[in-house]
Amino acid sequence: xxxxxxxxxxxxxxxxxxxxxxxxxxxxxxxxxxxxxxxxxxx
Numbered sequence: 001x002x003x004x005x006x007x008x009x010x011x012x013x014x015x016x017x018x019x020x021x022x023x024x025x026x027x028x029x030x031x032x033x034x035x036x037x038x039x040x041x042x043x
Contacts, residue, residue, distance in 0.1 A: 021040045027034055035043050 007040075020042070025036045025038055027036055029035055037043055
């Protein structure tokens with residue numbers, strides 16, 4: 001297991017990326033692969 005050596009200043013630089021709610025997602029693919037895609041194109 002890796003040690004987390006980030007300081008509080010480093011953690012302050014991390015930004016939360018909000019995910020769209022499930023009703024705003026679509027699934028594309030075939031029987032082997034799939035991807036969840038948001039309306040704005042985020043995969």
